[in-house]
Every structure is written in C-alpha cells, then in structure tokens.
Amino acid sequence: MDDIVRRPLLEVAGLCYGVGGRPILRDLGLGLAAGESIAVTGPSGCGKTTLLMALLGLVTPDSGTVTIAGTDITRLSARDLAAHRRAHLGVVFQFGELLPELSPVENVALPALLGGTRAGRAYREAARLLADLGVPAAETPTGALSGGERQRTAVARALITRPGLLLADEPTGALDGDARDVVADLLFALPERHGCALLVVTHDEAVAARADRRLRLDQGRLAGAAA
Amino acid sequence: MSRAGLSRQLLHIGRAAGKGSRGDRVRYVALLTAAFVLALSALAGLGVAASYAGRDARDRARATDEVTAGQRATVLWRPKYDAVGDRQHQVIFIAPLSPTAAPPPGLPRWPAPGEAFLSPELARAGAAEHIATRYGRPAGTIAPAGLASPTERLAYVRPARVDVRSDEWFRTPGFGRADPARLGESADVRPMAQFLLALGGLVVLPAAALVVIAARCGSAGRDRRTALLQALGGGRRHRALVNCGEAIVPLTLGALLGTLPYLAAMIHDVRLPFVGYLVPSADLRAYAAWTPVVTVAAIAVALALVVGLHRVDRTGRSTRPRSFADSVPRWRLWLCAAMAAMFGASGYVRGMAGTWLYAVGTVGLWATVPSLAAVAGRGLGARLAAVGRRRGRVSPLVAGRWMVAHPGVMVRLATAVIIGAGLVSQTQTWVSRLNTPALEARASVARIGDTVVRVDAADLRPDRTAAFARALPPGFTVLGLHESEGGGSPVLSANCRTLRGLGLPCTARPAAVAPSGADDPRVRELSRWTGSSGDPMRVVGTDGAGARPAGRPSALVVFADPARRGESWRVRQAAYAAFDWPRTERLGELWLTGLMRNVAMGQWVLLLGTAGLVILMLAAAVSAVAEFLRFGPALAPVGVQSGKQRIFVFVALWNLTFPMAVATVVGVAVASWHGLYFIATSHDGHFSWTVMGVAAAVGGCLALLVGLTGGLSAIRAARRWRPAGD
Incomplete structure (x- = not known):
C-alpha cells in the first residue's frame, strides 16, 4: 500500500506548450499520488484549461511527458490513448455536460456501458453512486435536476469506471452558495473514500483550500500557493 | 476606413466567421447544393423559353x-x-x-x-x-x-x-407563314406559360425551399453574431455584408456547377429521363447570352434569401427550427383517420362524388400524415430507448430519447419520404389510366398482337389491291371490308377458300358473325371492333355458288398467321407501295395513340414532380443533418471520457437513418396500397413496381447518406469541443 501511495499516479515533467509562438505552459512539473488531491488555481487565461487538456491528451505538448498510471500518454497512439483514458481517467466538467433527455442513472451509466460493462451491473452501480452522492431521485429527468444535483451526477459519471485519476474543470464554476460547498466537500472527500487521485482546476480560492496541496499557475509555471 | 474598404473587411469577416462555426462544412455543402439546384432549375426555365422560341421559328418556316x-x-x-x-x-x-x-x-x-x-x-x-x-x-x-x-x-x-x-x-x-397552324409534334405541345408554371411550382419552388433551409442551417450561432453586430452599432448593410461574405463562395460555386449540365446540354442534345425528350442544343446556344444573366440572378436571389433570413429578431425569440415539445393534438389524428376513411369510401361511390371523395381523401391523408408521423416517431423513439436501456446499448438509448424529445427531425424526413412516394405512385397510376375503348384496345393487342391490320385508301382499285396482296409474303391474307355510308354493319368479303381457312361460312348472301360465333381469335377481335352487338359484322363469299361481285371494298383487312405476329410493318410497307397515302392501323390503334398523348403529358408531370420531390427530400435531409449537429457537442464530453467516437455514427444511424428507412418502408407500402386500391376499385390503370422500387431505393440511399453525414459531422463538431472552464 505504501508503495502505491509513494509512486505518483500522475507525473508531469518538463511540459511545454505554446500557441503561435506564445508559451502557455513552461517546463511544468507535477506529481500526484493516489488518495491525494491538488487544486490548481490562477487568474483567467493563465492556462489552467490548457493544462487539463494536456492531461486528457486533447492537446499534444511541444515537449515534456505526462505519465498516468505508469504510461507516458504523449507517446500513445489515438486508439491507445482513448483506451488508457477509459481505464484510468474520470472527468468532471464545469457545466456537468449531461444529456438532458436521459435519466441521471442512464447518464451515469453511459461511460460504463461504452466500456463494455453489462447493462444490469452498470445501472446498479450508477444507482448506487447516485444514492451515495445524494442525488435524490435517480429516475427524475436530468433536465429537472438542480445545478448542484446535476454536478453531483457528473461526479458520479466520472467515478463509475473507477478511475485512478479524477480531473475536475471548474466543477463549482456554475454554482454558488450551499450548492458550491456541497459539491466541493463531496469532491475533496473522494480521494479518501475511493482511493483515487484528484486534480481540481478552479479559480475559487475557497474551493481550492479544501485540497491537500494548492498550486498556482502563473506565467506558464506552477508554484506552491499560499494557504 | 473608406466605405469600400469597410465593405471588403466585413465580407472578409463573414467568410472567416463561416469557416470556424459549428457545422460549417454541412452549411457550406448545403448552400452549394441549394445554389446548384436553384441555378439549374432557373436555367431549365431559360431552356424552356429557348426551346419554345426555336420551335416557333421553325414552325413558321415550315408552315x-x-x-x-x-x-x-x-x-x-x-x-x-x-x-x-x-x-x-x-x-x-x-x-x-x-x-x-x-x-x-x-x-x-x-x-x-x-x-x-x-x-x-x-x-x-x-x-x-x-x-x-x-x-x-x-x-x-x-x-x-x-x-x-x-x-x-x-x-x-x-x-x-x-x-x-x-x-x-x-x-x-x-x-413559310407568319401565323402557322401547328404541325407534327407542335400540335401536342402545351403553351409555354403552362409549362413554365409547372416547372416553377414543381421544381423552382422546392429549390427555393432548399435555399431557405440551407441558409438557416446551424443558424443559432449566426443569430447571436447578428445580434452582436447590431449591439456594436452595425447597421442592416453591415450585417448583410457579413452574411454575404459567409455565403457568397458556396453560392457562387454551386451556381457555377449548376451551369455545367446546362452547358453540356448546349453542346449536345441531351435526352431527358421518363419523357425521352431531346433538349435542342442549338436552341439553347441561340440563348447563350442569357445563361450568365440567369446564373447571376440565381446567385442574387439565393444571397437575398440568406440576408433576408438573418434579420435581427426584434422579439428576442430565436427563429431556429423549433422542436416539437408539445404533444400532437388528438383531433389531428382523428382527422387523419377520417381522411383515410374518405379515401377508402371513394372506391364505392360512383361519379363526381367518388372523384371528390378520392381527391379530398388523398390530399387530406397526406396533409395529416406528419401528425401521425410525429406520434409514430415518439412511439418508435420510446421503444428504441427501452430496448437500448434493457440491453445496455448506448446508441439506441440516446437516439430513442432524442426522437422522443425532438420528433421534428424525424417528422420532416418521414413526411418528405411518405408524400414523395405517394405523389410519385399516384402520378404513375393516373398516367396509366385508360378509357374504356383504350382498355379494350390494349386487351385486343394482348390477345392477338398486330395480326389484324386495317388498310384504308382512296384508290382501292383491283389492280392495286392485287399488287398489294402480291407484295405480302406467305402467311398474310387480304380480305375486303365493305362499309355502306347509309349505315348497316360492315361486310367482310373474300373467296371461299380464304373464308373457310378462317373458320367462316362462305355464302352468297352476307351472313352475320358475332364475336362469340367466331372460332378464330382474329375474326372475333375484328368482329368486336367493326360491328356492334345489335348489328354484327357480316361475311360474304365472292366465288361460291350464286355469288355476286362484291364491288370495290371501302377498306382492306389483312390477317397475319400467328407465326407472323410482330410483322405488321410488312403490311404497312406494302400499303404505302401500292396505294396513295393509305392509312394503316392495328385494331384499336387510334385509341392507343390518342392515349399516348395523355401519357406523354403525365410523364412530364412525373419528371418534374420527381425532380421536385428529390429536391424536397434533399431539403429535409439537410435540415435533419443540421439539427443533428446540435446534438454532437452534447455527446462530446462522454466521447472524450470514453474515447469512443463511433458512438456518434451509431447514434446518427439510429436517430436519422433508422426512422427514415422505416418511413421509406411505410411510405412505399402506403403508396403501393393507395395505388393498388385505386386500380382495384376503378378497374383501370396499372401499378409500376419499378417506380416504387426506385422510390424505395432513393429513400434507402438517402437515409444511409443522411445518417453517415450526420454522424461524421457530429464527430467533427465533437473533436472541436473543448472544456471551456478557464
């Protein structure tokens, strides 16, 4: 167990990325172990989302490595990258990005079904996760859920494939007040409850304060942020 | 900045904006296709004018x-x-x-x-x-x-x-005459205004509808842009220039492509399908100077539609094609059933009342079918989603739910397919209708082919008749037909050997031969066509005991042995060689040739109608793909997480291809029933399974094409999707 904890699940080294000669990420390094959480903060336009896209493999860095679960994803083919993402990564987007025509259970079960899990098991697991995360009526139309419930459903969807690494992009950006606190508390409790690593990109200092470590992205470089 | 400089800049902005927007390729192709169709149909109008002008000039010259x-x-x-x-x-x-x-x-x-x-x-x-x-x-x-x-x-x-x-x-x-009497083909040609009206209604209007749909393809983004331009102080002209900049390239390209078939028709005479008409290339060349004018006019009309359809919405409500969120009112379904019943009853009501019931029932049925399609679409979607859910299949689950939530996509597709199949089938059935004599003529042809030919000529002198008979090879028998001007049934005359060879009595006095009394099928048919039930055809021998000279016949009848079936051309050839301006005809031929004039007109309607329906189906398909593009980004996050992009194609196949294929099957089945029922109750016309087969094949291919285009476009849209949390 100790060995797993010590060995980072996510390891970023020498990551550089720029657009049109303008550097966005400069020689960026980062390590994140299972059961640990990191919050990346920074002003608008500092490259937080670009960093997240590099971790998802949606952009190819100019140089450097992004190692997830022991594999450098920058060297993977598109097919292998998709398979690796499916096996190890879960994502929560800012606006939940759920299909309003489907029920919450169906929304949560989608990644599992696409990954080949049997229908019964996928729906059972989805219902269990939703109950766990406090989404009240699993068969309520998704369009009828509150903002906080939709975001918790998105968290459940990210968790259903039991990913080692969970990425969250401004997960509370569309929420305020109690809903924001509930979702933030829930997210940062996940590494302990599910043994996964969590990286949250946020500009909300109050949300970032819940992380084990806080990093600030500025001028394309990551630095430890003041608590 | 100068006014010209600003205009150039705005046009450039429009072009750049079009390249980066969601569904840009679909809209580009849609606009290109629409301009192609609009230019080609406008040029078809020019071709009609050119052909009529050329025809008139030649008619005058030869009159x-x-x-x-x-x-x-x-x-x-x-x-x-x-x-x-x-x-x-x-x-x-x-x-x-x-x-x-x-x-x-x-x-x-x-x-x-x-x-x-x-x-x-x-x-x-x-x-x-x-x-x-x-x-x-x-x-x-x-x-x-x-x-x-x-x-x-x-x-x-x-x-x-x-x-x-x-x-x-x-x-x-x-x-040469200034005001000619119409000769030859010109005698059967409808006035140009009627033809242009048919072309306009059946082809140009659907083409304009396609331009409208293509212009509004992916309109949400452009509506926001238009509003933004207005907020920034842009006037109507500025907004129009941006929209023109976006659309002018595909519209110009499409219109230029639309001129290519026309240019080809200017070089060679091109034969049109269905009607077999050869487009006169020389006439088109004579009007060549109008080709660029019409092409530019088509581009201008298309641009005007694009600009006119992107005005600022002052009410603040979007003008996007709205989805069908409300349930279909029950009365529309009852109306649909009532129309079906009216159509069904028309077969049992005679006269004008029956015709009215048929017409109102048919039009009403087609008009109310979209409501039925919406209900059926929702039902189909719900079942599809249930199956997907039960079996854990994502594509039918998502597609089914979308069909329930947005049945408009499917309704438009299904309506185009069902109405298309119905119209094509009905036109074909009506074109194949015969009047009673023509029906009998066709039955006669089916029984004896061309083995009985009647020859009329003013100079049936014995020497010429003998020369005519000698010119025919063995297997043909020539008989005289005497028709008295004062009435009375016609008398068939020949020597006894010939009459007995045909199973007829040889008597000195004319003996009646009713159709039922003849053994030889050729005699039966002749008796049917020359006599009447109360006054049957008679036969007389010219060389039996007591025979009197029959005199010069008023016509000749040539019987061909069954082995000579299909060789009536020999009779015609011999007749033209022996007599001055003879008239030769198979039994009932006049009725069949008269009918063919109506058939030819029906075939023009079929050609123009089919072209218009293909355009309408294209418009429905473009609209469906454009709406599907809105769904692409909705699935994108799941696609990113799962890495499975094939889901877009599968969902598109379920969401677009499957319902359209079902609509094709239902449409073809309903149209076939409609046509066959009409034929069965009217005992007239014939049903073309070939036409229905072509309609089914076109519907099926279009369904597949729409699904694949939708799926691949959605993949492209999803690839561009990025989490936008920064």
Missing part, C-alpha cells in the same frame, strides 16, 4: 398556306398520320410543281418520286419496324432546321405517282 387568287401554286402538300408502336407521327406528302420551288426546311433537296426523308428520331424509334423503307426509298434524314425539336417524329414523302389534278392535295405557294 404552308393554301394559294389564294392571284397566287401561283409551287408545291403540293398533304399531311397524314401513321404510327410506330403506340406513338403517332405525321407523314407529309409533298411534290414540287415548279423546278424552282424550294424544298421544305431541313431537306437538302426535293425527294425524288418514291423517296422519303425521315426525322432522326423516327428513324431510330421505327428501326425495328423497318421504317426506313416504309414510305419508299430512304433519301436521308431531315435536318434540325426542319424539325420542331430533335425528338419530333416526322416524314416527308414524295409519292411515286402524283396526280396533280387530285383534290386530295393542298396547293401552296411555298413554305
């Missing part, structure tokens, strides 16, 4: 007038009718009276006595009937200058013997 007092006749002229297959054509007998008389337009010289010039189309169509030698020795073909159109079937014949004193001839001072 003749009878000589009036003080004029000198230089030409003998007499038009008659003949047929190849079931299509009638004109045979114009001519002879010069003066060595300086000019031949008819299109002929390089006067045909020598016993020679004939044929139009290329008549020579082609009549090749199997040896038309080249029917009217005499072939002298050549009539040049386009002498024909109303390249499709005209026409012959100029100079008889071997010309009796210049005969009253049968028209005497004319020559060819």
Whole structure:
C-alpha cells in the first residue's frame, strides 16, 4: 500500500506548450499520488484549461511527458490513448455536460456501458453512486435536476469506471452558495473514500483550500500557493 | 476606413466567421447544393423559353398556306398520320410543281418520286419496324432546321405517282407563314406559360425551399453574431455584408456547377429521363447570352434569401427550427383517420362524388400524415430507448430519447419520404389510366398482337389491291371490308377458300358473325371492333355458288398467321407501295395513340414532380443533418471520457437513418396500397413496381447518406469541443 501511495499516479515533467509562438505552459512539473488531491488555481487565461487538456491528451505538448498510471500518454497512439483514458481517467466538467433527455442513472451509466460493462451491473452501480452522492431521485429527468444535483451526477459519471485519476474543470464554476460547498466537500472527500487521485482546476480560492496541496499557475509555471 | 474598404473587411469577416462555426462544412455543402439546384432549375426555365422560341421559328418556316387568287401554286402538300408502336407521327406528302420551288426546311433537296426523308428520331424509334423503307426509298434524314425539336417524329414523302389534278392535295405557294397552324409534334405541345408554371411550382419552388433551409442551417450561432453586430452599432448593410461574405463562395460555386449540365446540354442534345425528350442544343446556344444573366440572378436571389433570413429578431425569440415539445393534438389524428376513411369510401361511390371523395381523401391523408408521423416517431423513439436501456446499448438509448424529445427531425424526413412516394405512385397510376375503348384496345393487342391490320385508301382499285396482296409474303391474307355510308354493319368479303381457312361460312348472301360465333381469335377481335352487338359484322363469299361481285371494298383487312405476329410493318410497307397515302392501323390503334398523348403529358408531370420531390427530400435531409449537429457537442464530453467516437455514427444511424428507412418502408407500402386500391376499385390503370422500387431505393440511399453525414459531422463538431472552464 505504501508503495502505491509513494509512486505518483500522475507525473508531469518538463511540459511545454505554446500557441503561435506564445508559451502557455513552461517546463511544468507535477506529481500526484493516489488518495491525494491538488487544486490548481490562477487568474483567467493563465492556462489552467490548457493544462487539463494536456492531461486528457486533447492537446499534444511541444515537449515534456505526462505519465498516468505508469504510461507516458504523449507517446500513445489515438486508439491507445482513448483506451488508457477509459481505464484510468474520470472527468468532471464545469457545466456537468449531461444529456438532458436521459435519466441521471442512464447518464451515469453511459461511460460504463461504452466500456463494455453489462447493462444490469452498470445501472446498479450508477444507482448506487447516485444514492451515495445524494442525488435524490435517480429516475427524475436530468433536465429537472438542480445545478448542484446535476454536478453531483457528473461526479458520479466520472467515478463509475473507477478511475485512478479524477480531473475536475471548474466543477463549482456554475454554482454558488450551499450548492458550491456541497459539491466541493463531496469532491475533496473522494480521494479518501475511493482511493483515487484528484486534480481540481478552479479559480475559487475557497474551493481550492479544501485540497491537500494548492498550486498556482502563473506565467506558464506552477508554484506552491499560499494557504 | 473608406466605405469600400469597410465593405471588403466585413465580407472578409463573414467568410472567416463561416469557416470556424459549428457545422460549417454541412452549411457550406448545403448552400452549394441549394445554389446548384436553384441555378439549374432557373436555367431549365431559360431552356424552356429557348426551346419554345426555336420551335416557333421553325414552325413558321415550315408552315404552308393554301394559294389564294392571284397566287401561283409551287408545291403540293398533304399531311397524314401513321404510327410506330403506340406513338403517332405525321407523314407529309409533298411534290414540287415548279423546278424552282424550294424544298421544305431541313431537306437538302426535293425527294425524288418514291423517296422519303425521315426525322432522326423516327428513324431510330421505327428501326425495328423497318421504317426506313416504309414510305419508299430512304433519301436521308431531315435536318434540325426542319424539325420542331430533335425528338419530333416526322416524314416527308414524295409519292411515286402524283396526280396533280387530285383534290386530295393542298396547293401552296411555298413554305413559310407568319401565323402557322401547328404541325407534327407542335400540335401536342402545351403553351409555354403552362409549362413554365409547372416547372416553377414543381421544381423552382422546392429549390427555393432548399435555399431557405440551407441558409438557416446551424443558424443559432449566426443569430447571436447578428445580434452582436447590431449591439456594436452595425447597421442592416453591415450585417448583410457579413452574411454575404459567409455565403457568397458556396453560392457562387454551386451556381457555377449548376451551369455545367446546362452547358453540356448546349453542346449536345441531351435526352431527358421518363419523357425521352431531346433538349435542342442549338436552341439553347441561340440563348447563350442569357445563361450568365440567369446564373447571376440565381446567385442574387439565393444571397437575398440568406440576408433576408438573418434579420435581427426584434422579439428576442430565436427563429431556429423549433422542436416539437408539445404533444400532437388528438383531433389531428382523428382527422387523419377520417381522411383515410374518405379515401377508402371513394372506391364505392360512383361519379363526381367518388372523384371528390378520392381527391379530398388523398390530399387530406397526406396533409395529416406528419401528425401521425410525429406520434409514430415518439412511439418508435420510446421503444428504441427501452430496448437500448434493457440491453445496455448506448446508441439506441440516446437516439430513442432524442426522437422522443425532438420528433421534428424525424417528422420532416418521414413526411418528405411518405408524400414523395405517394405523389410519385399516384402520378404513375393516373398516367396509366385508360378509357374504356383504350382498355379494350390494349386487351385486343394482348390477345392477338398486330395480326389484324386495317388498310384504308382512296384508290382501292383491283389492280392495286392485287399488287398489294402480291407484295405480302406467305402467311398474310387480304380480305375486303365493305362499309355502306347509309349505315348497316360492315361486310367482310373474300373467296371461299380464304373464308373457310378462317373458320367462316362462305355464302352468297352476307351472313352475320358475332364475336362469340367466331372460332378464330382474329375474326372475333375484328368482329368486336367493326360491328356492334345489335348489328354484327357480316361475311360474304365472292366465288361460291350464286355469288355476286362484291364491288370495290371501302377498306382492306389483312390477317397475319400467328407465326407472323410482330410483322405488321410488312403490311404497312406494302400499303404505302401500292396505294396513295393509305392509312394503316392495328385494331384499336387510334385509341392507343390518342392515349399516348395523355401519357406523354403525365410523364412530364412525373419528371418534374420527381425532380421536385428529390429536391424536397434533399431539403429535409439537410435540415435533419443540421439539427443533428446540435446534438454532437452534447455527446462530446462522454466521447472524450470514453474515447469512443463511433458512438456518434451509431447514434446518427439510429436517430436519422433508422426512422427514415422505416418511413421509406411505410411510405412505399402506403403508396403501393393507395395505388393498388385505386386500380382495384376503378378497374383501370396499372401499378409500376419499378417506380416504387426506385422510390424505395432513393429513400434507402438517402437515409444511409443522411445518417453517415450526420454522424461524421457530429464527430467533427465533437473533436472541436473543448472544456471551456478557464
């Protein structure tokens, strides 16, 4: 167990990325172990989302490595990258990005079904996760859920494939007040409850304060942020 | 910035904005296709005008007038009718009276006595009937200058013997008349205004609808842009320039592509499907200067539609195609059922009332079908989603839920397919309708083919009749037919050997032969066509005991042995060789050739209707793909997480191809039932499974194309999707 904890699940080294000669990420390094959480903060336009896209493999860095679960994803083919993402990564987007025509259970079960899990098991697991995360009526139309419930459903969807690494992009950006606190508390409790690593990109200092470590992205470089 | 500089800049902005927007390729292709169709259909209108102008000029050049007092006749002229297959054509007998008389337009010289010039189309169509030698020795073909159109079937014949004193001839001072009587093909042509109206309604209007749908393709982004431009102080002109900049390239390209088929038709005569009409390239060339004008006008109209459809929405409500969130009112379904019942009842009601029931039922059924399609679409979607959910299949689950939430996509597709199949089937069925004599003529042809031919001529002298009989090979028997002007049934006369060979009695006094009393099927048919039930055809022997000379017959009837079936051309050839301007016809032929004129008109409606329906189906398909593009980004996050992009194609196949394929099957089945029911109750017309097969194949291919285009476009849209949390 100790060995797993010590060995980072996510390891970023020498990551550089720029657009049109303008550097966005400069020689960026980062390590994140299972059961640990990191919050990346920074002003608008500092490259937080670009960093997240590099971790998802949606952009190819100019140089450097992004190692997830022991594999450098920058060297993977598109097919292998998709398979690796499916096996190890879960994502929560800012606006939940759920299909309003489907029920919450169906929304949560989608990644599992696409990954080949049997229908019964996928729906059972989805219902269990939703109950766990406090989404009240699993068969309520998704369009009828509150903002906080939709975001918790998105968290459940990210968790259903039991990913080692969970990425969250401004997960509370569309929420305020109690809903924001509930979702933030829930997210940062996940590494302990599910043994996964969590990286949250946020500009909300109050949300970032819940992380084990806080990093600030500025001028394309990551630095430890003041608590 | 100067006004011109700003305009250029705004056009440039529009072009750049179009490239980066969601569904840009779909809209580009949609606009290009729409401009192609609009330009081509507008050019078709130009082609119609050019063809009519050319036809009028040639009609005037070849028309003749009878000589009036003080004029000198230089030409003998007499038009008659003949047929190849079931299509009638004109045979114009001519002879010069003066060595300086000019031949008819299109002929390089006067045909020598016993020679004939044929139009290329008549020579082609009549090749199997040896038309080249029917009217005499072939002298050549009539040049386009002498024909109303390249499709005209026409012959100029100079008889071997010309009796210049005969009253049968028209005497004319020559060819050319300002106000011509319509000859040949022109006699059957509808006025240009009617044709243009049909083209406009059936083709140009659907083309304009396609432009509208293509212009509004992915309109949400552009509506926001238009509002933004207004907020920034942009006026109507500025917004129009941005929209023009975005659309002008695909519209121009599409319109230019649309001119290519027209340019090809200007080089060669192109044969149109269904109607077999050859578009006269020379006429199109004569109007060549109008081609760029019409093309630019088509681009201008399309641009005006694009600009006009992107005005600022002052009410603040989007003008996007709205999705069908409300349930379909029940009364519409009852109305649909009532219309179906009205159509069903029409088969049992005779006269005008039945026709009205049929017309109202049919139009009403088609008008209310979209409501039914919406209900069916929702039901289908719910079942599909249930199956997907039960089996854990994501594509049918998502597609089914979308069908329930947005049935409009499917309704538009299904309506186009169902109405398309219905219209095509109905037009085909109506075109195939026959009147009672034509129905009997077709039945006669089915029973005996062309083994009985009637020959009418003014000069049935015994020597000529004998020459005619000698010219026929063994297997043909010639009989006389005597029709008295004072009434009474016609009498068939022949020697006893011939009569007995046909199973007929040989008596000195005419004996009645009713159709039921004849053993030989050819005699039965002749009796049907020449006698009546109360006054049947009679037969008399010319060489039996007590026989009296029958006198000169008013017509001849030629019986061919069954082995000679399909060789009636020999009879026609021999008749033209032996007699002056004979008229030859198979039993009932006049009814069939008369019918073909209506059929030809129906085929034009079928051609224009089919073109219009293909355009409408294209419009529905473009609209469906455009709406599907809105779904692409919704699935993108799941696609990113799962890495499975094939889901987009599968969802598109379920969401677009599957319902459209179902609509095609249902549409073809309903249209087939509709057509067959009509035929069964009216005992008339015939149903073309080929037409239905083509409709099904077009629907199926379009369904697959729409699904794949939607899926691949959604993949492209999803690839561009990025989490936008920064």
